[in-house]
Amino acid sequence: MVKNTESTESSDDEQSYSSSSEEWSNASDHADEIAEVNGFQVLDSQVNQVMAIFEKHPDIASDFSLKNQQLRNAYMGVLLDLIMTLCQSPKELTLDDLKKADRTVLDLTKAGLKLHWLRQKLDEAFLKKEKKRAIGERIRVLEQQVKKRRLNLSDLESDLKKQKAAALAAEIPFDFSDIV
Template sequence: MVKETESSSESSSDEQRYSSSSEEWSESSEDVNKIVEINGFQVLDSQENQVKAIFEKHPDIASDFKLKNQQLKNAYMGVLLDLIMTLCRSPNELTMEDLNKADRTVLDLTKAGLKLHWLRQKLDEAFLKKEKKRAIRARIRELEEQVKKRKLNLSDLESDLKIQKAAALAAETPFDFSDVV
């Protein structure tokens, strides 16, 4: 169910909207913001495709979501969208703190009645990727240290080899007439 409405600052100075991109509550701007209603959630038209995709892939996501307060419902959807965008970031950009915060957020959204087993699975995968990356980095450091030690050892061996070759060459050199006399 998609329903479009428009909101402007003329309608009420107390009117607020949730801006998921800034994660802050802000006063309605003077510009007319196009609000789209999708399955009982009012979102900005710029978020319409994302919210539709969520409901298409997970039609039962809000079947147990019982909040009646429209602002709270919209805020929960904004938090969900932010959470999804967090998980879309590069593993290099994601910190364990980000993942732990996301984990708590999924728990809160689930307690509110959203069915997020699919998002929990992706979050678990992100944790595993982060842990695997940490383990790989540790192994790389370990290997680099081994290579460094072996290069030093090889350098020492090469130096000993040069000394032994020089000694062998000196041992093979015949005496000169002047050396004997």
């Protein structure tokens, strides 16, 4: 359910707030850019994202009982931030980001949001990060081995050249003057 809110004035109780976006800090100035989706007030730019969440996970807020609209909006903003965090590439996503996301999922779940699907994605992100770390370590070890073997190969090639030169020298027949 999407409902546009076109109020130009808002009291502190009605003012939309979310920690998810700097845009929310100006929400009271642009109240006509706010829409309501399933009881959450979100920016028009977030409507499609929030609707997609409710379409895929219709029971997400079935145990979410906060009545304070500011808190409801803040929780939705935190959820959207969390999702955007997990959308970062594994290279950009730090272990600290993942740990913070883990605590956030726990907090949102305690508040009543059903986020088993997000927990699964977070676990996958942890696994990807660990796999990337392990692969990076393996690459470092292999590079060291390749470097060491290149040095050994270089030494062997040098020895081979010396032995070939010695073999050629041994095949040169004596000259008459060498014998006499």
